[in-house]
Amino acid sequence: MEDQWERELSCAVACNRCSAKLNAGDQRILSVFDHQPICLACKKTEEKQPDYAEASKNMIGTCMVETEVMYGDPGGYCYFHFYPFTCDD
Numbered sequence: 001m002e003d004q005w006e007r008e009l010s011c012a013v014a015c016n017r018c019s020a021k022l023n024a025g026d027q028r029i030l031s032v033f034d035h036q037p038i039c040l041a042c043k044k045t046e047e048k049q050p051d052y053a054e055a056s057k058n059m060i061g062t063c064m065v066e067t068e069v070m071y072g073d074p075g076g077y078c079y080f081h082f083y084p085f086t087c088d089d
Contacts, residue, residue, distance in 0.1 A: 009080070011087035012037040017045075027084035030077075032059040040084060056081075 009030065013022055016036035022028055028037045031046060032055045038046070046052060063078040 009037050010085055015039040015042055017042040022087075024087040027086055029084045030081045032056045032081050035059075035081070 010028075011024065012028060014020065015022060015028070015038050016031065016034070017038045018041070020039050020041075022037070022039065027040055029040060029043045030036065031038050031043070032052070033046065049055075059081060060078060063081070
């Protein structure tokens with residue numbers, strides 16, 4: 001059974017940063033800063049921010065506590081912050 005958060009985030013129709021259109025087969029990834037779906041170009045820009053490493057560490061800790069999912073679970077919310085995904089409609 002698919003969780004509602006997964007459906008809403010994985011099938012976002014636009015990048016939350018640049019508003020680029022995202023089709024079902026387009027890869028997207030979650031931002032470590034605001035947990036919103038962004039395109040891969042915006043993720044590359046995000047990774048260049050000076051506080052990215054710290055934000056990533058904080059996100060992992062918070063995410064694991066909030067979701068109680070072991071890091072590395074390929075179907076988990078935390079995982080989608082580091083590995084691109086598509087809408088599986």
